[in-house]
Amino acid sequence: MNIKFVPLFIGLISAISSCQQKPSNPPIIGTWELISATTTEKDTTFSTFNPSVRMIKMINPTHFAFMSHNRQTGSDSAAAFTAGGGKYTLADSVYTEHLEYYIDPAWENNKFEFVVKIAGDTLIQKGIEKVDKLGIDRVITETYVRVKD
Known part of the structure; x- marks a missing residue:
């Protein structure tokens, strides 16, 4: 190979390599803030959303975590804090925590x-x-909006 074509050849290989698609994360990956929540028990549906409570859910490729904090509780902020998390699976539109x-x-x-x-x-x-264990059996619907950087 002629020496003057080496840089051109390397540039061509680099361009082709950069066009290869890398696997992307599913759109569920990210940080989400709760903006609406309802619960249905028996035949009654009611809102469980409290605008003075901020709740976020973070989802990475293998785990989820959620935290909520009532910002209007006074000095005992620990009593107003909830958190949990674990692993999840996602198959099509079925998300299992x-x-x-x-x-x-x-x-x-x-x-x-x-x-x-x-x-x-x-x-x-x-x-x-x-x-x-707690006698809880209800349908919940939660709406989140993606938290932007």
Whole structure:
């Protein structure tokens, strides 16, 4: 090969390599802030969203975590803080949380299955929240908006 074509050849190889698509993360990966929540128990649906509570959910490729904090509780901020997390799976639109950590241990080691829909920067998840130990069996719908940097 002629020496003057080496830089051109290297440039061509670099250009072709940069065109290869790298696998991208699913759109659910990110940080989400709760903007709406409803619960349905038996035949009654009601809002569970409290605008004075800020809740975020963070989802990475293998785990999720959520935290909420009521900013209007006065001096006892620990009493107004909730957090939990664990592993999850995502198959098509079925998002399943395996809750490993939670402020209330009665919720731990439960599985919660949701159908998720992502439209632009909005994530909606709907599914059954069932904790036999606590007698909880209800449908929840939560709407999140993606937190921007």
